[in-house]
Amino acid sequence: xxxxxxxxxxxxxxxxxxxxxxxxxxxxxxxxxxxxxxxxxxxxxxxxxxxxxxxxxxxxxxxxxxxxxxxxxxxxxxxxxxxxxxxxxxxxxxxxxxxxxxxxxxxxxxxxxxxxxxxxxxxxxxxxxxxxxxxxxxxxxxxxxxxxxxxxxxxxxxxxxxxxxxxxxxxxxxxxxxxxxxxxxxxxxxxxxxxxxxxxxxxxxxxxxxxxxxxxxxxxxxxxxxxxxxxxxxxxxxxxxxxxxxxxxxxxxxxxxxxxxxxxxxxxxxxxxxxxxxxxxxxxxxxxxxxxxxxxxxxxxxxxxxxxxxxxxxxxxxxxxxxxxxxxxxxxxxxxxxxxxxxxxxxxxxxxxxxxxxxxxxxxxxxxxxxxxxxxxxxxxxxxxxxxxxxxxxxxxxxxxxxxxxxxxxxxxxxxxxxxxxxxxxxxxxxxxxxxxxxxxxxxxxxxxxxxxxxxxxxxxxxxxxxxxxxxxxxxxxxxxxxxxxxxxxxxxxxxxxxxxxxxxxxxxxxxxxxxxxxxxxxxxxxxxxxxxxxxxxxxxxxxxxx
Numbered sequence: 001x002x003x004x005x006x007x008x009x010x011x012x013x014x015x016x017x018x019x020x021x022x023x024x025x026x027x028x029x030x031x032x033x034x035x036x037x038x039x040x041x042x043x044x045x046x047x048x049x050x051x052x053x054x055x056x057x058x059x060x061x062x063x064x065x066x067x068x069x070x071x072x073x074x075x076x077x078x079x080x081x082x083x084x085x086x087x088x089x090x091x092x093x094x095x096x097x098x099x100x101x102x103x104x105x106x107x108x109x110x111x112x113x114x115x116x117x118x119x120x121x122x123x124x125x126x127x128x129x130x131x132x133x134x135x136x137x138x139x140x141x142x143x144x145x146x147x148x149x150x151x152x153x154x155x156x157x158x159x160x161x162x163x164x165x166x167x168x169x170x171x172x173x174x175x176x177x178x179x180x181x182x183x184x185x186x187x188x189x190x191x192x193x194x195x196x197x198x199x200x201x202x203x204x205x206x207x208x209x210x211x212x213x214x215x216x217x218x219x220x221x222x223x224x225x226x227x228x229x230x231x232x233x234x235x236x237x238x239x240x241x242x243x244x245x246x247x248x249x250x251x252x253x254x255x256x257x258x259x260x261x262x263x264x265x266x267x268x269x270x271x272x273x274x275x276x277x278x279x280x281x282x283x284x285x286x287x288x289x290x291x292x293x294x295x296x297x298x299x300x301x302x303x304x305x306x307x308x309x310x311x312x313x314x315x316x317x318x319x320x321x322x323x324x325x326x327x328x329x330x331x332x333x334x335x336x337x338x339x340x341x342x343x344x345x346x347x348x349x350x351x352x353x354x355x356x357x358x359x360x361x362x363x364x365x366x367x368x369x370x371x372x373x374x375x376x377x378x379x380x381x382x383x384x385x386x387x388x389x390x391x392x393x394x395x396x397x398x399x400x401x402x403x404x405x406x407x408x409x410x411x412x413x414x415x416x417x418x419x420x421x422x423x424x425x426x427x428x429x430x431x432x433x434x435x436x437x438x439x440x441x442x443x444x445x446x447x448x449x450x451x452x453x454x455x456x457x458x459x460x461x462x463x464x465x466x467x468x469x470x471x472x473x474x475x476x477x478x479x480x481x482x483x484x485x486x487x488x489x490x491x492x493x494x495x496x497x498x499x500x501x502x503x504x505x506x507x508x509x510x511x512x513x514x515x516x517x518x519x520x521x522x523x524x525x526x527x528x529x530x531x532x533x534x535x536x537x538x539x540x541x542x543x544x545x546x547x
Contacts, residue, residue: 228240265542311408402462
């Protein structure tokens with residue numbers, strides 16, 4: 001359907017004050033877009049109100065809203081009567097007392113965070129040397145992968161030297177002391193550009209540092225670079241190209257945490273920070289063969305991060321192991337007064353907790369049939385059975401269809417980038433196909449506010465249904481992309497751990513996902529750690545970068 005100009009005018013869609021007359025025919029055109037009809041008298045009665053509304057749109061647009069300004073309506077994923085535990089206990093990672101330092105730098109680069117932590121604490125390797133190893137690898141490989149936006153060499157080396165000096169003086173900040181890392185370039189760092197992967201913002205400088213980065217810096221982390229993301233947090237296409245999958249350079253690394261996952265996979269950093277709204281940690285972690293953790297919505301502050309969907313955005317770590325992700329989560333976890341959607345909750349992990357006591361379910365029908373890579377998924381169930389777990393079959397069949405509710409993301413995204421559409425700045429984005437942001441944001445303008453509220457109300461019901469389903473299990477195992485689980489759990493705010501589980505026929509990695517109840521990430525780590533201690537899927541290296 002080609003929309004008449006009158007329909008656009010009715011919604012105040014052009015720049016500047018609209019002077020076109022709103023007529024009954026205008027209302028007919030607009031109503032057709034939302035599947036409603038009105039009588040002649042009803043349309044006549046609406047004319048004055050519609051003109052007033054359009055005038056009010058113009059008044060609203062006179063106030064420039066920064067992307068960081070969240071709506072007054074704050075999403076809360078907690079089901080009725082549910083509150084997370086806030087009693088923080090002492091963390092016990094169960095790390096080895098000693099780790100053998102590899103002779104070759106490439107082998108050092110592929111060590112896990114928990115191994116590197118022991119090496120640094122025991123002064124077997126300095127943070128400065130470790131940081132230089134990763135900086136060298138970034139310089140060697142990031143252009144091939146198209147994964148880097150900003151290299152932070154000088155501040156990284158200065159921080160590493162400071163961490164070495166502290167350690168020499170007897171001060172140890174914890175397992176991230178002196179550990180290099182990277183971030184997705186939608187997180188602000190004062191004094192650096194924060195591009196959001198998009199042409200209109202490629203020279204943008206945000207005069208603050210994201211809370212997540214501040215916490216990692218305080219824990220002793222060494223920020224070495226800001227990695228690519230698909231423009232405005234979609235896909236792997238950014239203003240500088242397409243971020244590559246280290247396992248197959250003819251393939252993009254998926255997104256939108258494209259550079260973070262690609263960099264970890266290729267040994268450019270031991271961990272990186274990603275974000276997920278509707279799969280942006282799970283998808284690139286799968287494609288790149290790394291381990292990604294999507295925390296419960298509200299567990300990690302979003303302050304200083306680009307907003308795409310205020311009610312769905314989540315920040316989490318991407319690394320080489322479940323335990324690495326737990327260590328990072330323990331640092332970035334916590335309520336933040338700068339983020340009204342953050343929720344106070346303890347993160348209690350201890351190696352002393354008995355993993356075999358977990359009640360584990362699985363979505364039975366998702367493991368049946370002959371779809372691609374199903375044998376890899378079934379192999380994970382076999383690992384668990386061999387470890388003595390009784391696996392409980394269940395099905396994911398909520399009465400609420402999540403697909404229409406996911407349009408909340410589109411509405412919020414269109415609001416977050418309102419001026420991009422109204423001022424035609426969206427023409428500067430590289431991707432311009434029908435399913436790219438420019439067209440999505442334009443189309444989302446026609447989703448009525450009433451329907452957005454109805455989506456939110458149905459989301460409440462979906463949250464209650466998922467809580468009722470999952471509360472009887474500690475962990476649920478599911479193929480990462482089967483059915484609607486990825487869409488559902490992103491809407492309900494549930495945490496997910498995405499683990500490598502082999503390779504597909506095309507040679508690219510595959511993954512399995514573990515789900516847990518809200519704010520029970522420690523159970524994901526417990527089971528994920530057991531799986532990884534009894535398999536070697538996560539230890540594989542992309543051959544081109546294993547040198």
